[in-house]
Amino acid sequence: MEKKYCFGVDIGGTTTKMGLFTIDGELVEKWEIPTRTVPKGEPVLPDVADAIQKKMSEKDIAFEEVVGIGYGAPVSMTADGYVTWSANIGWEEMNVSKKLAELTGMKVIGGNDVNVAGMGEYWRGAAQGYKNVVMITIGTGVGAAIIADGKVIVGATGGAGEVGHIHVNDDCKLQCGCGGYGCLEQYGSATAVVRLAKELLEKDERPSVMRGQEMTAKVVFDAVKEGDALAIEVAEQFGDAIGKGLAAVVAVVEPEAFIVGGGVSKAGDVVLDYIKKYYQKYAYPAAPKKEFLLASLGNDAGIYGGAYRVLFE
Amino acid sequence: MEKKYCFGVDIGGTTTKMGLFTIDGELVEKWEIPTRTVPKGEPVLPDVADAIQKKMSEKDIAFEEVVGIGYGAPVSMTADGYVTWSANIGWEEMNVSKKLAELTGMKVIGGNDVNVAGMGEYWRGAAQGYKNVVMITIGTGVGAAIIADGKVIVGATGGAGEVGHIHVNDDCKLQCGCGGYGCLEQYGSATAVVRLAKELLEKDERPSVMRGQEMTAKVVFDAVKEGDALAIEVAEQFGDAIGKGLAAVVAVVEPEAFIVGGGVSKAGDVVLDYIKKYYQKYAYPAAPKKEFLLASLGNDAGIYGGAYRVLFE
Numbered sequence: 042m043e044k045k046y047c048f049g050v051d052i053g054g055t056t057t058k059m060g061l062f063t064i065d066g067e068l069v070e071k072w073e074i075p076t077r078t079v080p081k082g083e084p085v086l087p088d089v090a091d092a093i094q095k096k097m098s099e100k101d102i103a104f105e106e107v108v109g110i111g112y113g114a115p116v117s118m119t120a121d122g123y124v125t126w127s128a129n130i131g132w133e134e135m136n137v138s139k140k141l142a143e144l145t146g147m148k149v150i151g152g153n154d155v156n157v158a159g160m161g162e163y164w165r166g167a168a169q170g171y172k173n174v175v176m177i178t179i180g181t182g183v184g185a186a187i188i189a190d191g192k193v194i195v196g197a198t199g200g201a202g203e204v205g206h207i208h209v210n211d212d213c214k215l216q217c218g219c220g221g222y223g224c225l226e227q228y229g230s231a232t233a234v235v236r237l238a239k240e241l242l243e244k245d246e247r248p249s250v251m252r253g254q255e256m257t258a259k260v261v262f263d264a265v266k267e268g269d270a271l272a273i274e275v276a277e278q279f280g281d282a283i284g285k286g287l288a289a290v291v292a293v294v295e296p297e298a299f300i301v302g303g304g305v306s307k308a309g310d311v312v313l314d315y316i317k318k319y320y321q322k323y324a325y326p327a328a329p330k331k332e333f334l335l336a337s338l339g340n341d342a343g344i345y346g347g348a349y350r351v352l353f354e
Numbered sequence: 355m356e357k358k359y360c361f362g363v364d365i366g367g368t369t370t371k372m373g374l375f376t377i378d379g380e381l382v383e384k385w386e387i388p389t390r391t392v393p394k395g396e397p398v399l400p401d402v403a404d405a406i407q408k409k410m411s412e413k414d415i416a417f418e419e420v421v422g423i424g425y426g427a428p429v430s431m432t433a434d435g436y437v438t439w440s441a442n443i444g445w446e447e448m449n450v451s452k453k454l455a456e457l458t459g460m461k462v463i464g465g466n467d468v469n470v471a472g473m474g475e476y477w478r479g480a481a482q483g484y485k486n487v488v489m490i491t492i493g494t495g496v497g498a499a500i501i502a503d504g505k506v507i508v509g510a511t512g513g514a515g516e517v518g519h520i521h522v523n524d525d526c527k528l529q530c531g532c533g534g535y536g537c538l539e540q541y542g543s544a545t546a547v548v549r550l551a552k553e554l555l556e557k558d559e560r561p562s563v564m565r566g567q568e569m570t571a572k573v574v575f576d577a578v579k580e581g582d583a584l585a586i587e588v589a590e591q592f593g594d595a596i597g598k599g600l601a602a603v604v605a606v607v608e609p610e611a612f613i614v615g616g617g618v619s620k621a622g623d624v625v626l627d628y629i630k631k632y633y634q635k636y637a638y639p640a641a642p643k644k645e646f647l648l649a650s651l652g653n654d655a656g657i658y659g660g661a662y663r664v665l666f667e
Contacts, residue, residue, distance in 0.1 A: 120503070126640070173510045187606060189514075190433070194502045196608025197486045198642045201502075203605045206638030208598060211524070220639035285521060289602040293500060293517045295509025325519030326533035327439070329511045 042105035047351050048093055049161075050112035051154060051343025052076060052085060054129035060344030061100070064108060064352060066165065066311035069342060070096070092142040110141060110163045111347030117199035122151060125198045139352055140323030148289030150350045154343055155202060158302065159186020161346030166338040167300045176297045176336065177204065177287065178303035179312075182218075183226040189294055205230065207286045228282030231258040231305050237275045245271060262308030276315045284319025291320075291328050302336030309335065355418035360664050361406055362474075363425035364467060365389060365398060365658025367442035373403055373657030374413070377665060379478060383409070384657060387538045395444035403457040420459030423454060424660030426470030430512035435464060436530055438511045463663045467656055468515060471615065472499020474659030479651040481613045488609045489649065490517065490600065491616035492625075495531075496539040518543065520599045541595035544571040544618050550588045558584060575621035589628045590596060597632025604633075604641050615649030622648065 044064055051058040061069045074092050077084040091112065096102075114137060117126035122138025142149040148301030151157065158338075159176040162168040168176060168188070175186045187194040192199045205226035207220050213223035227233055235256045242252060249271040250264045264272030274340045287299055306312055313333045320333075338345055359382070362373040370389045374382045387405050390397040406423065409415075427450060435451025443634035455462040464470065472489035475481040481489060490498045496518030500507040507514045518539035519532050526536035540546055548569045555565060562584040563577045577585030600612055612629075615654070619625055626646045633646075651658055 049636065052461075058516040125642075178492045185606075188501065189509075194607055196502075197610040198608065200604070200640075200642060202610035203608070203638065203641070205605075206641070207605045208636040217638070221636075224638060243438070286602075289520045289599075290521045290606055291513070292518075293439045293498075293514065293603055293606045294507050295511065295513035295516070323521040325530070325537060327513075328519070329438075329513060330515070354358065 042103055043070070044108050045106045046102055047108040047348050049344035049347030049351075050089055050110060051157070051347065052089070052114040052130070053154070054078075054115055057085070057089060058340065058344050059089070059096070060341070060348060061096055066348065068341070068344070068354070071341065072096075075242060076130070076131070078131050080131075081133060082127065084116045085130060085132075086137070086141050086144055089141065093145060100153050104146070106145060109150070109351040110145060111157070111349065111351030112137075112141065112149070112151035113154035113343045113347055114151065114152045115151060118151075119199050120152070120195045122149075130285060148351060150354055151347065152193065152195065152350070153199060153202070155184040156186045156195070156352065157302075157346035158290040158342035159188055159346065160193060160349050161338055161342035161344070162300050162302065162336050163191070163346075164349040165345045166342060167334045168298065171297045173294070173296045174298050174300060175290055175294070176300040176302055177283070179230060179283070179301065179305040180303035181230060181232050183230050183283075183303075185290070186292055187290075188296070204286050204290060207289055209282050209285045213272070223245025225282050225286040228278050229286065229304075233282075234261050234279055234305065237278055238272070241271050241274060247264055247271060258305045259308055262305075262311050265311055276311070280319045283316045284321075285323045287316065287320050287339040288323035288325075288328075291324050291331065295328070296331065298332035298334060300334050300336050302342065306335050355416055357421050358419045359415055360421040360661050361423045362657035362660030362664075363402055364439065364470070364660065365402070365425060365427040365443070366467070367391075367428055369417045370398070370402060371653065371657050372402075372409070372496060373654070373661060374409055375661040379661065379665070381654070381657070384497070384654065386410075389443070390440070391444050393444075394446060395440065398443060398445075399450070399457055401456050406458060411658065417459070420460060422463070422664040423458065424470070424662065424664030425450075425454065425462070425464035425469035426656045426660055427464065428467045430466060431464075432467070432472050432512050433508040435462075444575055461664060462665055464660065465508065465663070466512060466515070467626045468497040469499045469508070470659035470663065471655035472613075472659065473499055473506060473662050474655035475613050475615065475649050475650055476501055476504070477662040478658045479613075479655060480647045480649050481611065484610045486602070486607070486609045487613060488603055488607070489613040489615055490596070492543060492596070492614065492618040493616035494543060494545050496543050496596075496616075498603070500607055501609070503606045507607070517599050517603060520602055522595050538595050538599040541591050542599065544616075547571040547574050547588055547592055547593075547618065549651075551585065554584050554587060558585060571618045572621055573625050575618075578624055589624070593628025597634075598636045600629065600633050601636035601638075604637050604644065608641070609644065610649060611645035613647050613649050615655065619648050
């Protein structure tokens with residue numbers, strides 16, 4: 042029987058996004074299931090397997106018609122699927138790819154969610170056409186997919202792309218979640234933008250459109266667009282951290298382009314403006330010109346990336 | 355006729371190192387020729403081709419017995435051999451691999467000298483056994499070979515591994531050769547160690563065994579071994595810059611090990627001690643433990659790397 046379909050799965054801390062694709066990369070249908078992580082993340086993979094079986098029955102798809110499953114998960118894992126670190130899901134000592142393959146009988150390929158989403162943008166999103174590209178995801182934390190010659194660099198134990206923990210500030214007295222001080226994501230994440238804005242509003246008495254609003258990164262960048270002086274100060278700190286980090290990234294892997302995704306990227310081009318300003322400041326002048334683009338697949342990047350990986354790797 | 359040999363060539367700014375290898379990786383003979391760069395680097399490749407022809411005649415090696423030539427050169431080039439930047443040699447707008455293939459009729463593969471030397475250490479030196487490894491070369495400047503899953507990352511235009519230009523110091527008022535300020539190699543190169551030592555001896559009146567000596571990085575690190583307070587201060591600045599840079603590298607590509615080569619590495623373990631001290635300070639605490647090793651092939655790393663590349667790529 043001819044192969045016609047594959048599944049792309051994006052396992053999140055609370056919700057798992059599922060996508061049924063044709064082998065030509067057309068998204069036939071997408072849906073979500075809750076991620077049940079108690080106890081120790083055990084229900085997660087059986088729930089995914091179950092959802093796939095149900096969808097196949099519903100659509101009358103035969104086992105032989107399916108190429109397999111590609112997935113991303115919010116954990117660190119080696120290139121062959123062995124989990125090395127899993128805070129949100131609770132998995133311990135397991136090979137996720139192998140386990141899901143046992144549950145479904147299918148070919149399974151997966152990786153860290155940021156890396157898989159990066160491959161989604163590479164295949165169908167803003168990173169199309171670039172063989173060497175870095176997608177930085179700016180949300181609660183900051184991570185990146187480092188794509189060199191069309192492949193994600195995973196690192197020895199899955200730690201590649203942890204750019205949120207590049208040291209960017211020698212004077213930082215606040216401890217990062219990782220235990221360190223002065224990490225990029227202490228200044229360049231959505232969480233950081235909110236913290237910096239609150240701190241500034243407290244110590245600075247100038248008027249600001251941000252006062253009285255429930256603080257989010259969106260509120261800050263909307264205020265920047267209106268020319269709010271305090272919001273601009275926060276955006277400068279944000280841009281300084283991300284720009285300095287990406288200037289380090291270019292000296293290590295030299296991509297053709299940087300794609301900016303995650304919650305903060307929804308504020309639009311203004312985010313790129315502040316990143317580019319400081320990237321130019323810190324990148325070595327001989328570094329060839331790079332493109333800076335907003336991610337274009339939004340929350341679907343993960344399921345696209347999963348589909349790409351199982352179809353083409 | 356059976357393939358028996360290959361050539362590894364390390365083109366330097368003043369001298370070109372040549373190596374004749376068996377296909378089992380045994381170095382049969384090595385020798386050097388001057389690098390004639392005037393005009394515009396034109397004599398360089400004909401001289402290499404000529405030296406290879408002469409060695410083949412001398413050893414009675416037939417054309418059919420040679421797999422090809424692998425080379426490194428002190429230039430930036432794309433993965434397929436096109437030069438994007440060449441300060442020391444003077445090449446303009448050319449494909450080095452293609453040109454040398456035309457001159458010899460042989461298979462030719464090459465790349466940036468630091469990257470090729472890194473593959474030498476990977477194949478026969480200190481990096482053996484690591485699939486993901488970074489070799490940092492500390493000499494007049496600072497560069498690195500970024501090896502991920504057994505392959506060198508070249509970058510979009512050959513700029514990957516330019517770790518000497520990672521920004522590490524916000525207070526730096528001195529301009530780097532690249533045009534920027536606060537680059538790693540302004541504190542972490544042999545040149546920088548000499549400058550920092552001279553500056554310190556001038557402004558600090560404490561006694562030092564370095565006084566009256568012609569200053570080199572070796573003099574500084576020898577003084578460190580004797581417990582010289584001023585030399586130690588320089589070593590701390592050196593270690594801070596390299597350690598901070600490698601902490602950024604680990605967050606981008608996460609190698610298993612760092613190999614330290616180049617002139618400064620000849621000072622021995624004391625160099626690693628200062629690098630490791632500051633790497634631990636700046637790397638995120640969750641970063642898995644990494645090995646730090648001295649390069650072991652010395653000046654032969656380039657010819658070994660060339661041989662590896664033409665034999666196995």
